[in-house]
Amino acid sequence: MPPLYLAPDNLPRCRWCSATPDYLAYHDHEWGYPVADDVRLFEKLCLEGFQSGLSWLTILRKRENFRRAFDGFDFRIVATYTDADVARLLADAGIVRHRGKIAATIxxxxxxLELIDEAGSLAAFFWRYEPQMDPGPQVVSQSPESLALSKALKKRGWKFVGPTTMYALMxxxxxxxxxxxxxxxxxRVAAARQGFTSPATRAG
Structure with missing residues (x-):
């Protein structure tokens, strides 16, 4: 299948975003632009976990519901959730009601919080695994770096952080x-990346 399609503006896009306007907006304004914000990184990691076995479109269309349910994915708040919060989330029809994924998010x-104590920020830690070699666009679903990141997080007790999930995060x-x-x-993404200073570099 050709990797491109012509969007309504007659400019070429990645074919995967042709399925729905939701994908097109996400593709054009979010996907691939460098992120150094810890909450956004945490949110994406959690949503990738919720996607397991589902389509990203399902999660994308429920994203605002997830944000509302999980206090904007402020991990400082989510880390304090109790059994009452788990019950609340399991009763929330606006999200994916999967006990294991909810527990993994908490x-x-x-x-x-532990990783921030260790590395200074989530961004500083994740960006240590920025690939130095580009395998070429859309030819792999995981990489040595995503495997290494997955192993590092699993070693520290994280859940739903397999190498394919970590590559999707990357x-x-x-x-x-x-x-x-x-x-x-x-x-546009290349220009944004060129003007971006890696948090791993800033962290020294």
Whole structure:
């Protein structure tokens, strides 16, 4: 299948975003732009976990519900959730009501606090795993770096952080530019990455 399609503005985009306007907006304005905000990184990691076995479109369309249910994915708050919060979330029809994924989100919030104590920020830790070699757009679903990040997080007790999930995080949060070579957004993302200082570098 060709990697591109012509969007309504007659400019080429990655084919995956052709399915729905929701995907197109996400592709054009979020996917691949570098992110150094800890809450956004934590949110994406959690939502990737909730996506397991589902489509990203399902999660994307429920994202605002997830944000409301999980206090904006402020991990400092989520880390304090109790059994009462788990019951509340399991009763919330606006999100994916999966006990294991809800428990993993709370666990990961607690692990996030520990990781910040260790590394200074989630961003500083995650960006240590920015790939130095570009395998080429949309040719792999995991990488040595995503495998290493997965292992590092699992060692620290994180859940739902497999290497494919971590590569999806890298794609979305700008650690790699995985837009198709002729996608009009690829150059915009490349420019954003060029002007971005890695938090890992800033952390020394």
């Amino acid at each position: 666990n990961n919030a607690q692990r996030a 794609q979305a949060m700008g650690l790699v530019n995985d837009h198709a070579a002729e996608c009009v957004i690829r150059a």
